[in-house]
Amino acid sequence: MDQDKDTTEAICRQAIEYLLRSISMKDGGGLSCRFLFGHIGASLFERRLGTEIFFDPKGLTAATLFVRQHGPAHLRQMEVRALQSLLQNFITDHFWPIGERVMFQDVEGNLADVISWQVKNVLAGHLVTSPIFTPETGLTLYPLVPVIVQEDFDGQAFSFLRPPSLTHAWLGIHPSNPLSPDHFSCVSPDRDRELVASWLGVRAPNFEMAEKRKAAILGALALTLPRHERKMFSGRHNFGGRCTFARTGFTESFGAPAVPPLMHNATIEARDQPWLTRLGEKLASADNTDVKHCRALEYFYRAWPLKPNESFSHLFMAMDSILGDPGRATQAIIEAATKHGFQTYPYGRLRLLMSLRASVIHGGAPDVHDGGKYQKYYADYGADPIVDVEIIAAQCLRAVIFEDLLQERPDRREEMRASRHP
Numbered sequence: 001m002d003q004d005k006d007t008t009e010a011i012c013r014q015a016i017e018y019l020l021r022s023i024s025m026k027d028g029g030g031l032s033c034r035f036l037f038g039h040i041g042a043s044l045f046e047r048r049l050g051t052e053i054f055f056d057p058k059g060l061t062a063a064t065l066f067v068r069q070h071g072p073a074h075l076r077q078m079e080v081r082a083l084q085s086l087l088q089n090f091i092t093d094h095f096w097p098i099g100e101r102v103m104f105q106d107v108e109g110n111l112a113d114v115i116s117w118q119v120k121n122v123l124a125g126h127l128v129t130s131p132i133f134t135p136e137t138g139l140t141l142y143p144l145v146p147v148i149v150q151e152d153f154d155g156q157a158f159s160f161l162r163p164p165s166l167t168h169a170w171l172g173i174h175p176s177n178p179l180s181p182d183h184f185s186c187v188s189p190d191r192d193r194e195l196v197a198s199w200l201g202v203r204a205p206n207f208e209m210a211e212k213r214k215a216a217i218l219g220a221l222a223l224t225l226p227r228h229e230r231k232m233f234s235g236r237h238n239f240g241g242r243c244t245f246a247r248t249g250f251t252e253s254f255g256a257p258a259v260p261p262l263m264h265n266a267t268i269e270a271r272d273q274p275w276l277t278r279l280g281e282k283l284a285s286a287d288n289t290d291v292k293h294c295r296a297l298e299y300f301y302r303a304w305p306l307k308p309n310e311s312f313s314h315l316f317m318a319m320d321s322i323l324g325d326p327g328r329a330t331q332a333i334i335e336a337a338t339k340h341g342f343q344t345y346p347y348g349r350l351r352l353l354m355s356l357r358a359s360v361i362h363g364g365a366p367d368v369h370d371g372g373k374y375q376k377y378y379a380d381y382g383a384d385p386i387v388d389v390e391i392i393a394a395q396c397l398r399a400v401i402f403e404d405l406l407q408e409r410p411d412r413r414e415e416m417r418a419s420r421h422p
Contacts, residue, residue, distance in 0.1 A: 008133060011070045012124040018066050019091060020112035020120070022059025025102055030054035033088065037095040040126065049099065053091075056110075060084060071133055073286050074205045077212060086132050094126050135205035138246040139171070142200040142214060143184040145238045146262040147221070149198040151270045155280040158217055159201040160268045166199055171245060184241055185252050194239050198268070200258065207244055213283050216294040218259060219301030220279050221266055223398050224409050227390055230304065232263040260305040264412070275405035282401075293401045296321035300397060308386045312368045315393040316357045322400050330354040337392050340399040352377055353392075356385055 024030065032054055036047035064084040068075050075083060091098075097119045098111065107114055127133060153160045161170075166181035168174065173187075180186050183193045200217065204210040222230055240257035243250055259266070268276075282290040299318035303311035316333075323336045334350045342350070352373060359371040368374055368386060377385040398406050 008128055009124060011067075012127040012133065013120065015063060015067050015071075015127060016120050016123045017112055018059070018063035019087060020115055021110045022056045022063055023091065023111045024054050024056070024109065025107040025111070027054050028056070030056045031060070033092065035092045035095075037092060037099060039096050040094050049103070051095070051099065051103065055088065059110075060088070063087060067132070072135070072205070074135065074209045075132070077209050078206070079208070082208075083132075090127065090130055090132065094123055097122055136247055137203050137205055138207075138210070138244055140202045140204065140207060140210040140214075140242050140244040141166075141186070142202070142242050142258045143194065143196040143240070144198045144200055144259055145196070145257065146236070146259050146265050147198050147200075147268065148265045149268040151268065151273070153268060153273060153276045155277060157203055157280040157283040158213060159199075160276070161199045161201060163196055163199065173245075184239070184243070186243060187250060188252065197265070207242075210242075210244070212294075212298060214258060215301040216283060216297040217279065219297035219299075219304070220275070220402075220406065221259075221268075222300060222304050223394055223406060224272070225266060226408055226411055227387065227394065228413070229262065229264055229409070231308070231390075233261050233305075234263040236261045236263075272406075275402045278402060278405055292321050296397055296401065300393065303390075308384075308390070309368050312356075312386055312389060313360050315389050316361060319393050319396055323396065330358070333357075333396075336396050336400070340396050342392060342395070349381055352380070353385055353388060356389075
Protein backbone atom coordinates (compact mmCIF):
# COMPACT_ATOMS: atom_id res chain seq x y z
CA MET A 1 0.00 0.00 0.00
CA ASP A 2 2.84 2.42 0.92
CA GLN A 3 4.59 1.54 -2.34
CA ASP A 4 1.42 2.30 -4.32
CA LYS A 5 1.11 5.62 -2.49
CA ASP A 6 4.72 6.52 -3.25
CA THR A 7 4.20 5.64 -6.92
CA THR A 8 1.08 7.79 -7.13
CA GLU A 9 2.86 10.74 -5.50
CA ALA A 10 5.77 10.41 -7.96
CA ILE A 11 3.35 10.32 -10.90
CA CYS A 12 1.56 13.40 -9.60
CA ARG A 13 4.81 15.30 -9.15
CA GLN A 14 5.75 14.52 -12.75
CA ALA A 15 2.24 15.48 -13.91
CA ILE A 16 2.54 18.86 -12.17
CA GLU A 17 5.88 19.40 -13.88
CA TYR A 18 4.29 18.68 -17.27
CA LEU A 19 1.34 20.97 -16.52
CA LEU A 20 3.44 23.90 -15.32
CA ARG A 21 5.73 23.52 -18.32
CA SER A 22 2.68 23.97 -20.57
CA ILE A 23 1.60 27.26 -18.85
CA SER A 24 2.90 30.77 -19.36
CA MET A 25 1.75 34.17 -18.18
CA LYS A 26 2.28 35.79 -21.57
CA ASP A 27 0.46 35.09 -24.80
CA GLY A 28 2.61 33.01 -27.07
CA GLY A 29 -0.20 31.76 -29.25
CA GLY A 30 -1.54 29.35 -26.65
CA LEU A 31 -4.99 28.71 -25.22
CA SER A 32 -6.16 31.66 -23.14
CA CYS A 33 -7.78 30.99 -19.78
CA ARG A 34 -9.17 33.85 -17.66
CA PHE A 35 -10.48 33.10 -14.18
CA LEU A 36 -10.94 34.28 -10.61
CA PHE A 37 -9.04 32.54 -7.84
CA GLY A 38 -8.63 32.53 -4.08
CA HIS A 39 -7.30 30.28 -1.36
CA ILE A 40 -7.50 26.58 -2.23
CA GLY A 41 -11.01 25.41 -1.44
CA ALA A 42 -12.49 28.92 -1.61
CA SER A 43 -16.09 29.19 -2.77
CA LEU A 44 -16.84 31.16 -5.92
CA PHE A 45 -17.80 34.38 -4.12
CA GLU A 46 -14.52 34.23 -2.15
CA ARG A 47 -12.40 34.23 -5.31
CA ARG A 48 -11.57 37.90 -5.71
CA LEU A 49 -8.32 37.90 -7.65
CA GLY A 50 -8.36 37.60 -11.41
CA THR A 51 -5.68 36.56 -13.87
CA GLU A 52 -5.08 35.15 -17.33
CA ILE A 53 -2.81 32.27 -18.20
CA PHE A 54 -1.95 30.60 -21.48
CA PHE A 55 -1.71 26.85 -22.15
CA ASP A 56 0.59 25.58 -24.85
CA PRO A 57 -1.62 23.05 -26.73
CA LYS A 58 1.19 20.54 -27.32
CA GLY A 59 2.42 20.78 -23.74
CA LEU A 60 -1.10 20.42 -22.33
CA THR A 61 -1.72 17.39 -24.53
CA ALA A 62 1.54 15.81 -23.33
CA ALA A 63 0.52 16.39 -19.70
CA THR A 64 -2.93 14.93 -20.34
CA LEU A 65 -1.59 11.83 -22.06
CA PHE A 66 0.93 11.28 -19.25
CA VAL A 67 -1.82 11.39 -16.62
CA ARG A 68 -4.09 9.20 -18.74
CA GLN A 69 -1.34 6.62 -19.23
CA HIS A 70 0.04 6.47 -15.69
CA GLY A 71 -2.96 7.51 -13.58
CA PRO A 72 -5.84 5.33 -12.31
CA ALA A 73 -7.37 2.81 -14.73
CA HIS A 74 -10.63 4.72 -15.16
CA LEU A 75 -8.77 7.62 -16.80
CA ARG A 76 -7.88 5.41 -19.77
CA GLN A 77 -11.57 5.08 -20.52
CA MET A 78 -12.08 8.85 -20.65
CA GLU A 79 -11.99 11.05 -23.71
CA VAL A 80 -8.69 12.95 -23.85
CA ARG A 81 -10.40 16.34 -24.06
CA ALA A 82 -12.54 15.58 -21.00
CA LEU A 83 -9.45 14.73 -18.95
CA GLN A 84 -7.67 17.78 -20.34
CA SER A 85 -10.51 19.96 -19.07
CA LEU A 86 -10.25 18.37 -15.61
CA LEU A 87 -6.54 19.18 -15.46
CA GLN A 88 -7.12 22.78 -16.53
CA ASN A 89 -9.79 23.13 -13.85
CA PHE A 90 -7.37 21.65 -11.31
CA ILE A 91 -4.85 24.39 -12.08
CA THR A 92 -7.42 27.20 -11.80
CA ASP A 93 -8.83 25.76 -8.55
CA HIS A 94 -5.33 25.45 -7.04
CA PHE A 95 -3.73 28.58 -8.47
CA TRP A 96 -3.25 30.37 -5.12
CA PRO A 97 0.27 29.08 -4.30
CA ILE A 98 1.26 29.72 -7.93
CA GLY A 99 -0.25 33.21 -7.87
CA GLU A 100 1.77 34.11 -4.80
CA ARG A 101 4.92 33.71 -6.95
CA VAL A 102 3.80 35.15 -10.29
CA MET A 103 1.14 37.81 -9.67
CA PHE A 104 2.29 41.35 -10.46
CA GLN A 105 5.59 39.95 -11.74
CA ASP A 106 7.08 40.03 -15.22
CA VAL A 107 7.30 36.28 -15.75
CA GLU A 108 9.11 35.01 -18.83
CA GLY A 109 8.91 31.45 -20.12
CA ASN A 110 6.84 28.66 -18.62
CA LEU A 111 5.82 28.33 -14.99
CA ALA A 112 7.87 25.18 -14.37
CA ASP A 113 11.01 27.32 -14.48
CA VAL A 114 9.85 29.88 -11.90
CA ILE A 115 7.80 27.81 -9.41
CA SER A 116 9.79 26.30 -6.53
CA TRP A 117 9.87 22.59 -5.87
CA GLN A 118 8.12 23.20 -2.52
CA VAL A 119 5.09 24.63 -4.34
CA LYS A 120 5.23 21.82 -6.90
CA ASN A 121 5.11 19.29 -4.06
CA VAL A 122 2.11 21.08 -2.53
CA LEU A 123 0.29 20.96 -5.88
CA ALA A 124 1.22 17.30 -6.34
CA GLY A 125 -0.27 16.53 -2.92
CA HIS A 126 -3.52 18.19 -3.93
CA LEU A 127 -3.52 16.27 -7.22
CA VAL A 128 -3.16 12.98 -5.34
CA THR A 129 -6.32 13.71 -3.33
CA SER A 130 -8.23 15.31 -6.21
CA PRO A 131 -11.14 13.57 -7.96
CA ILE A 132 -8.77 12.90 -10.86
CA PHE A 133 -6.58 10.48 -8.88
CA THR A 134 -8.91 9.72 -5.97
CA PRO A 135 -12.38 9.76 -7.52
CA GLU A 136 -15.55 9.42 -5.52
CA THR A 137 -17.43 6.30 -6.55
CA GLY A 138 -20.88 7.40 -7.69
CA LEU A 139 -24.02 5.35 -8.22
CA THR A 140 -25.86 5.46 -11.54
CA LEU A 141 -29.34 3.95 -11.65
CA TYR A 142 -30.78 2.72 -14.95
CA PRO A 143 -34.54 2.02 -15.14
CA LEU A 144 -35.36 -1.28 -16.83
CA VAL A 145 -38.68 -2.23 -18.43
CA PRO A 146 -38.32 -5.71 -20.01
CA VAL A 147 -36.28 -7.14 -17.11
CA ILE A 148 -37.88 -8.69 -14.03
CA VAL A 149 -35.77 -9.20 -10.91
CA GLN A 150 -37.03 -12.23 -9.02
CA GLU A 151 -34.19 -12.12 -6.49
CA ASP A 152 -32.08 -9.02 -5.83
CA PHE A 153 -28.38 -9.04 -6.54
CA ASP A 154 -26.46 -6.41 -4.58
CA GLY A 155 -22.74 -6.48 -5.35
CA GLN A 156 -19.95 -3.96 -4.87
CA ALA A 157 -19.70 -3.05 -8.57
CA PHE A 158 -23.38 -3.27 -9.54
CA SER A 159 -26.83 -4.31 -8.41
CA PHE A 160 -30.09 -5.60 -9.89
CA LEU A 161 -32.99 -4.53 -7.69
CA ARG A 162 -36.74 -4.90 -7.49
CA PRO A 163 -38.45 -1.51 -7.03
CA PRO A 164 -39.34 -2.11 -3.34
CA SER A 165 -35.63 -2.66 -2.62
CA LEU A 166 -34.75 0.88 -3.74
CA THR A 167 -35.03 2.53 -0.33
CA HIS A 168 -33.69 5.69 1.28
CA ALA A 169 -31.29 3.58 3.34
CA TRP A 170 -29.96 1.74 0.27
CA LEU A 171 -29.42 5.01 -1.59
CA GLY A 172 -27.91 6.67 1.48
CA ILE A 173 -30.26 9.67 1.34
CA HIS A 174 -32.29 11.29 4.08
CA PRO A 175 -35.76 9.76 4.66
CA SER A 176 -37.37 13.18 4.12
CA ASN A 177 -36.25 13.20 0.46
CA PRO A 178 -38.95 12.25 -2.06
CA LEU A 179 -38.54 8.73 -3.45
CA SER A 180 -40.75 6.74 -5.83
CA PRO A 181 -38.93 3.44 -6.38
CA ASP A 182 -41.36 2.15 -9.01
CA HIS A 183 -41.18 5.26 -11.20
CA PHE A 184 -38.63 7.18 -13.22
CA SER A 185 -37.75 9.76 -12.17
CA CYS A 186 -37.50 8.14 -8.75
CA VAL A 187 -36.37 11.29 -6.92
CA SER A 188 -38.12 14.14 -8.77
CA PRO A 189 -41.89 13.86 -8.29
CA ASP A 190 -42.53 17.02 -10.31
CA ARG A 191 -41.10 15.47 -13.52
CA ASP A 192 -42.53 13.04 -16.04
CA ARG A 193 -43.09 9.59 -14.62
CA GLU A 194 -42.64 6.17 -16.21
CA LEU A 195 -43.27 2.84 -14.54
CA VAL A 196 -40.12 0.84 -13.80
CA ALA A 197 -40.01 -2.97 -13.67
CA SER A 198 -36.54 -3.15 -12.11
CA TRP A 199 -33.34 -1.17 -11.56
CA LEU A 200 -29.74 -1.67 -12.57
CA GLY A 201 -27.39 0.22 -10.26
CA VAL A 202 -23.79 0.68 -11.41
CA ARG A 203 -21.01 2.02 -9.18
CA ALA A 204 -18.16 3.77 -10.97
CA PRO A 205 -15.82 6.78 -10.62
CA ASN A 206 -17.56 8.64 -13.45
CA PHE A 207 -20.55 8.39 -15.75
CA GLU A 208 -18.47 7.31 -18.76
CA MET A 209 -17.18 4.29 -16.87
CA ALA A 210 -20.69 3.53 -15.58
CA GLU A 211 -21.88 3.40 -19.20
CA LYS A 212 -19.17 0.90 -20.12
CA ARG A 213 -19.94 -1.25 -17.09
CA LYS A 214 -23.64 -1.11 -17.90
CA ALA A 215 -22.88 -2.42 -21.40
CA ALA A 216 -20.82 -5.34 -20.06
CA ILE A 217 -23.46 -6.23 -17.44
CA LEU A 218 -26.37 -6.20 -19.87
CA GLY A 219 -24.28 -7.97 -22.50
CA ALA A 220 -23.86 -10.79 -19.99
CA LEU A 221 -27.59 -10.75 -19.26
CA ALA A 222 -28.24 -11.13 -23.00
CA LEU A 223 -26.17 -14.33 -22.95
CA THR A 224 -28.74 -15.96 -20.65
CA LEU A 225 -31.44 -15.73 -23.33
CA PRO A 226 -31.91 -18.18 -26.20
CA ARG A 227 -31.34 -16.41 -29.50
CA HIS A 228 -35.01 -16.38 -30.52
CA GLU A 229 -35.88 -14.58 -27.28
CA ARG A 230 -32.84 -12.29 -27.40
CA LYS A 231 -33.71 -11.04 -30.89
CA MET A 232 -37.53 -11.07 -30.66
CA PHE A 233 -38.62 -7.47 -30.14
CA SER A 234 -42.12 -6.07 -29.75
CA GLY A 235 -43.85 -2.73 -29.99
CA ARG A 236 -44.21 -2.53 -26.22
CA HIS A 237 -43.67 0.79 -24.51
CA ASN A 238 -40.04 1.10 -23.52
CA PHE A 239 -37.94 3.98 -22.26
CA GLY A 240 -34.49 4.71 -20.87
CA GLY A 241 -32.64 7.17 -18.73
CA ARG A 242 -30.30 7.39 -15.80
CA CYS A 243 -30.00 8.98 -12.38
CA THR A 244 -26.48 9.46 -11.02
CA PHE A 245 -26.00 10.02 -7.28
CA ALA A 246 -22.89 11.69 -5.88
CA ARG A 247 -21.92 13.45 -2.68
CA THR A 248 -22.84 16.82 -4.21
CA GLY A 249 -26.32 15.76 -5.39
CA PHE A 250 -27.85 13.87 -8.29
CA THR A 251 -28.13 14.21 -12.06
CA GLU A 252 -30.86 12.61 -14.15
CA SER A 253 -31.94 12.47 -17.76
CA PHE A 254 -34.07 10.46 -20.16
CA GLY A 255 -32.28 8.62 -22.95
CA ALA A 256 -32.20 5.48 -25.07
CA PRO A 257 -33.55 2.31 -23.40
CA ALA A 258 -30.85 0.22 -21.75
CA VAL A 259 -32.50 -3.01 -22.94
CA PRO A 260 -34.34 -3.55 -26.26
CA PRO A 261 -38.16 -4.00 -26.11
CA LEU A 262 -38.10 -7.77 -25.66
CA MET A 263 -41.23 -9.72 -26.49
CA HIS A 264 -40.69 -11.81 -23.34
CA ASN A 265 -39.11 -10.37 -20.20
CA ALA A 266 -35.58 -11.30 -19.22
CA THR A 267 -35.24 -12.33 -15.58
CA ILE A 268 -32.69 -12.15 -12.77
CA GLU A 269 -33.09 -15.28 -10.67
CA ALA A 270 -31.45 -16.97 -7.70
CA ARG A 271 -29.42 -19.23 -10.02
CA ASP A 272 -27.79 -16.13 -11.55
CA GLN A 273 -26.01 -15.11 -8.34
CA PRO A 274 -22.73 -17.00 -9.06
CA TRP A 275 -22.11 -15.53 -12.52
CA LEU A 276 -23.21 -12.07 -11.39
CA THR A 277 -20.63 -12.26 -8.59
CA ARG A 278 -17.95 -13.38 -11.06
CA LEU A 279 -18.84 -10.51 -13.39
CA GLY A 280 -18.53 -8.01 -10.53
CA GLU A 281 -15.01 -9.29 -9.86
CA LYS A 282 -14.07 -8.89 -13.52
CA LEU A 283 -15.43 -5.33 -13.69
CA ALA A 284 -13.27 -4.32 -10.73
CA SER A 285 -10.17 -6.14 -11.97
CA ALA A 286 -7.24 -4.58 -13.82
CA ASP A 287 -6.08 -7.98 -15.09
CA ASN A 288 -5.68 -7.92 -18.88
CA THR A 289 -7.76 -11.06 -19.39
CA ASP A 290 -10.65 -9.70 -17.33
CA VAL A 291 -10.49 -6.40 -19.23
CA LYS A 292 -10.73 -8.31 -22.54
CA HIS A 293 -13.69 -10.30 -21.22
CA CYS A 294 -15.55 -7.11 -20.32
CA ARG A 295 -14.80 -5.63 -23.74
CA ALA A 296 -16.20 -8.73 -25.41
CA LEU A 297 -19.42 -8.35 -23.40
CA GLU A 298 -19.61 -4.69 -24.49
CA TYR A 299 -19.42 -5.74 -28.14
CA PHE A 300 -22.14 -8.35 -27.59
CA TYR A 301 -24.32 -5.71 -25.93
CA ARG A 302 -23.87 -3.36 -28.88
CA ALA A 303 -24.98 -6.13 -31.24
CA TRP A 304 -28.10 -6.95 -29.21
CA PRO A 305 -30.57 -4.29 -30.46
CA LEU A 306 -29.26 -4.21 -34.05
CA LYS A 307 -30.71 -5.91 -37.11
CA PRO A 308 -28.98 -9.25 -37.72
CA ASN A 309 -26.96 -8.03 -40.72
CA GLU A 310 -25.83 -4.94 -38.76
CA SER A 311 -24.83 -6.95 -35.69
CA PHE A 312 -22.64 -9.33 -37.71
CA SER A 313 -19.36 -7.41 -37.38
CA HIS A 314 -19.92 -6.69 -33.66
CA LEU A 315 -20.26 -10.41 -32.96
CA PHE A 316 -16.93 -11.16 -34.59
CA MET A 317 -15.32 -8.30 -32.66
CA ALA A 318 -16.65 -9.86 -29.44
CA MET A 319 -15.02 -13.18 -30.34
CA ASP A 320 -11.80 -11.45 -31.42
CA SER A 321 -11.62 -9.78 -27.99
CA ILE A 322 -11.29 -13.07 -26.16
CA LEU A 323 -10.18 -15.56 -28.82
CA GLY A 324 -8.40 -13.65 -31.55
CA ASP A 325 -4.70 -14.26 -31.98
CA PRO A 326 -3.19 -11.37 -34.00
CA GLY A 327 -1.20 -13.82 -36.10
CA ARG A 328 -3.95 -16.40 -36.60
CA ALA A 329 -7.28 -14.81 -35.67
CA THR A 330 -9.43 -16.95 -37.99
CA GLN A 331 -7.88 -20.25 -36.90
CA ALA A 332 -8.12 -19.29 -33.21
CA ILE A 333 -11.86 -18.69 -33.49
CA ILE A 334 -12.38 -21.95 -35.41
CA GLU A 335 -10.53 -23.89 -32.72
CA ALA A 336 -12.53 -22.19 -29.95
CA ALA A 337 -15.84 -22.91 -31.70
CA THR A 338 -14.87 -26.58 -32.07
CA LYS A 339 -13.83 -26.77 -28.43
CA HIS A 340 -16.96 -25.13 -27.04
CA GLY A 341 -19.77 -27.19 -28.52
CA PHE A 342 -19.60 -27.07 -32.30
CA GLN A 343 -17.67 -30.27 -32.99
CA THR A 344 -20.42 -31.37 -35.41
CA TYR A 345 -19.69 -28.43 -37.69
CA PRO A 346 -17.23 -29.61 -40.36
CA TYR A 347 -14.02 -27.63 -40.67
CA GLY A 348 -15.03 -26.37 -44.11
CA ARG A 349 -18.26 -24.90 -42.72
CA LEU A 350 -16.46 -22.99 -39.97
CA ARG A 351 -13.82 -21.86 -42.44
CA LEU A 352 -16.49 -20.48 -44.79
CA LEU A 353 -18.17 -18.74 -41.87
CA MET A 354 -14.87 -17.08 -40.92
CA SER A 355 -14.32 -15.98 -44.53
CA LEU A 356 -17.57 -14.01 -44.24
CA ARG A 357 -15.94 -12.25 -41.29
CA ALA A 358 -13.01 -11.24 -43.46
CA SER A 359 -15.35 -9.98 -46.20
CA VAL A 360 -17.25 -7.65 -43.89
CA ILE A 361 -14.49 -6.47 -41.54
CA HIS A 362 -11.81 -5.99 -44.18
CA GLY A 363 -13.91 -4.07 -46.70
CA GLY A 364 -15.16 -6.81 -49.01
CA ALA A 365 -18.81 -5.87 -48.50
CA PRO A 366 -20.49 -3.22 -46.30
CA ASP A 367 -23.37 -5.63 -45.71
CA VAL A 368 -22.96 -9.36 -45.23
CA HIS A 369 -25.92 -9.92 -47.56
CA ASP A 370 -23.89 -8.39 -50.40
CA GLY A 371 -21.14 -10.99 -50.23
CA GLY A 372 -21.14 -13.99 -52.54
CA LYS A 373 -20.04 -16.22 -49.67
CA TYR A 374 -23.29 -15.45 -47.86
CA GLN A 375 -25.26 -17.16 -50.64
CA LYS A 376 -22.73 -20.00 -50.85
CA TYR A 377 -23.14 -20.71 -47.14
CA TYR A 378 -26.91 -20.91 -47.54
CA ALA A 379 -26.54 -23.16 -50.59
CA ASP A 380 -24.04 -25.51 -48.95
CA TYR A 381 -25.51 -25.79 -45.45
CA GLY A 382 -29.12 -24.57 -45.64
CA ALA A 383 -28.65 -22.23 -42.69
CA ASP A 384 -28.39 -18.50 -42.10
CA PRO A 385 -24.71 -17.69 -41.45
CA ILE A 386 -25.67 -14.66 -39.33
CA VAL A 387 -27.69 -16.84 -36.98
CA ASP A 388 -24.89 -19.38 -36.80
CA VAL A 389 -22.33 -16.70 -35.94
CA GLU A 390 -24.50 -15.33 -33.15
CA ILE A 391 -25.08 -18.80 -31.67
CA ILE A 392 -21.36 -19.60 -31.82
CA ALA A 393 -20.39 -16.21 -30.35
CA ALA A 394 -22.84 -16.56 -27.45
CA GLN A 395 -21.68 -20.08 -26.63
CA CYS A 396 -17.99 -19.13 -26.78
CA LEU A 397 -18.51 -16.07 -24.57
CA ARG A 398 -20.44 -18.11 -22.00
CA ALA A 399 -17.77 -20.80 -21.94
CA VAL A 400 -14.65 -18.61 -21.94
CA ILE A 401 -15.79 -15.76 -19.69
CA PHE A 402 -18.01 -17.57 -17.20
CA GLU A 403 -16.99 -21.23 -17.62
CA ASP A 404 -19.97 -23.20 -16.27
CA LEU A 405 -21.48 -20.41 -14.15
CA LEU A 406 -23.72 -18.83 -16.79
CA GLN A 407 -26.15 -21.12 -18.58
CA GLU A 408 -28.57 -20.29 -21.36
CA ARG A 409 -32.22 -20.36 -20.25
CA PRO A 410 -34.26 -23.37 -21.42
CA ASP A 411 -36.27 -23.02 -24.63
CA ARG A 412 -39.72 -21.88 -23.45
CA ARG A 413 -41.53 -21.94 -26.79
CA GLU A 414 -43.39 -25.19 -26.19
CA GLU A 415 -44.33 -24.03 -22.69
CA MET A 416 -45.62 -20.73 -24.11
CA ARG A 417 -47.64 -22.48 -26.80
CA ALA A 418 -49.16 -24.79 -24.21
CA SER A 419 -50.13 -21.88 -21.98
CA ARG A 420 -51.97 -20.23 -24.87
CA HIS A 421 -53.81 -23.43 -25.84
CA PRO A 422 -54.68 -25.28 -22.64
